[in-house]
Amino acid sequence: MAQNMFKYAATVANIYTIASNVLMPLDVRILLTNLRNPHITTINTKKPVEIVIFDRTYSKNEMDAIIQNCILNTSFSCGFVTCDDEKVEDENTTNENIDSLQAWKLYKNVVLGGTFDRLHNGHKIFLTEAIIHCSQKLTVGVTDTNMLSSKLLWELIEPCSNRIMNVKDFLEDVDSSLIYDILPIDDMYGPTKSDPNLDMIVVSEETERGGEKVNEYRAKLSMNILDIHIVKLLSDQKSKPYEEKKISSSNQRIRLLGRRLKNPDFCRRHQRPYIIGLTGGIASGKSSVATKLKGLGAGLVNCDEIAHDLYLPGKKCFDLIRTTFGQTILNKEGFIDRAILGNIVFNNKEKLTELNRLVWPIILEEAMSMVNKLYAEGFEIIVMEAAVLIQANWGHRCHEIWTCIIPAKEAIQRVMKRNALTEGEIEKRIKIQPSNLDQVRAANVVFCTLWSHEVTYEQVERAWNDLQKYLKHGAQS
Incomplete structure (x- = not known):
């Protein structure tokens, strides 16, 4: 026996x-x-x-x-x-x-x-x-x-x-x-x-x-x-060099990156332009992914850049923020000092909620205006890069949500290298954003920029090619 x-x-x-x-x-x-x-x-x-x-x-x-x-x-x-x-x-x-x-x-x-x-x-x-x-x-x-x-x-x-x-x-x-x-x-x-x-x-x-x-x-x-x-x-x-032997x-989870985890809303796939909401936590590499998608032919709207522009004197958000938070948030040149403003709102949940209530609708309005402009220029697929996409509830304006995730420890190390912030300050900012798990649950496609740019590009290219096939099939159905 x-x-x-x-x-x-x-x-x-x-x-x-x-x-x-x-x-x-x-x-x-x-x-x-x-x-x-x-x-x-x-x-x-x-x-x-x-x-x-x-x-x-x-x-x-x-x-x-x-x-x-x-x-x-x-x-x-x-x-x-x-x-x-x-x-x-x-x-x-x-x-x-x-x-x-x-x-x-x-x-x-x-x-x-x-x-x-x-x-x-x-x-x-x-x-x-x-x-x-x-x-x-x-x-x-x-x-x-x-x-x-x-x-x-x-x-x-x-x-x-x-x-x-x-x-x-x-x-x-x-x-x-x-x-x-x-x-x-x-x-x-x-x-x-x-x-x-x-x-x-x-x-x-x-x-x-x-x-x-x-x-x-x-x-x-x-x-x-x-x-x-x-x-x-x-x-x-x-197995590949960055995978287990x-x-x-x-390995199976790594191979899911850049793959569609769930299908987008079938009823909306014929609507144009086709909008991809690209999001992710702090230092997750979403800007790198956005740049790669732009290189593959997507139109790109960067909501963080829009916010920076809207904070300038004479723009829509400037007077609202100054009136709400006072003159102390301005630097010597009369511009909003984002470090001072950040120190206020990231240490006071009510203040952060108030700031978001003021600026999010204005940023979204400007972003959609830029989306329509790019569509008029001939872009069928437009990526709207927005760190606040999920918490601002902008997902309903997108056909799909693509998200970038990295471990919190890696995010902290990346931010400390590029910003004059302490580990404690970075942890506070990570805690107020949606968790990686929340990001994944909301996403149709997930990327991870933990490895080299070449590995990230493989993920992005895979997602882009799958999207092309999906849209071609949708046009024929």
Whole structure:
């Protein structure tokens, strides 16, 4: 039995590895229900089956019969592939694997944890090895929101409820004979700190120390020590220099940058000009993105530049601001001193609200005037760059919202290099703006300027090309 179990685990890893290198983004799922229950002859999966891989050679008629009679949820064009079972066995029972083979055993209660964002083939190997080791109940802890902030682009991580559902669907597809307990966790220990019935914990190569910490914690509570099973990481042969070398959710999130996360309002896509509201927090790189979009052919309206102009003597905002905040905000030349004004409003929420109430409608009016002017000059797509786009509720004037995000620590470092502000002053300004998570929730497309200009340009060009395809399709529909 142990040898058969090991053979299945090795075969599973091989298939998922091949799938990552050749079959992406196909959702491959290796089903193991009849491993423990050979009498089960029907398979009913959460998603329609598109391709079936047989472990031995059958005739076409035999394979068609199996697909039609045994698989209850198939797509219209379900196909099949065969592989040589004897060859797989020879490859996976070599001497170099003998230690793993000897160590392989079953446990009644197995536990593992992870983020499981956008379930990928590395996750599938991880979960499947836990299934193969388990004879009764598999407990899975899924990291909740307060454990995510240290992860790269954590704002793009799927909601915990979605991740739990995806893990549940996958596990029940792979082996419906086990009991599954899938729950959110708010610390690294999860159910291991309270469940005395657990026998083994599954960890990856990089989280082995976490398994040891779990046992140290259980020892303090006089609970049984868990056996630890370590799963090898799956290398990502398509990774770029700024990505991780393993198959990871972080890489998947990086590859979402510049992609449309949600579609714009379908009813408005024929309206022209097509307005993109470009926003982002302080020092997020939105001006760099705006410049790149301009170079690709977009018209550009910079609301920050409009505000600077409207603050000048004789312009619409000048008298309103001076009357409201007094002569002390003027410098010796009679201009509004933005540093003095900023010190007032960023330390007094009511004052900031009053300033915004005065200037936001005027800035938007001027911005839309410039949009119409650029459209008259022949620009079909116009980018309206506005740091306050979300909090000013200008999104309704745009077809789409594109946003730039960077970690707060990086924003602070960038601002300190270019402005004479203290870290505390910068943190105050970051706290009053929408969070990265709020920015992402409002956005159709997200950029991150954490890497080189070349990487940012790849994101911008991807978004621009996708927009061209979208508008072309919309014009024909």
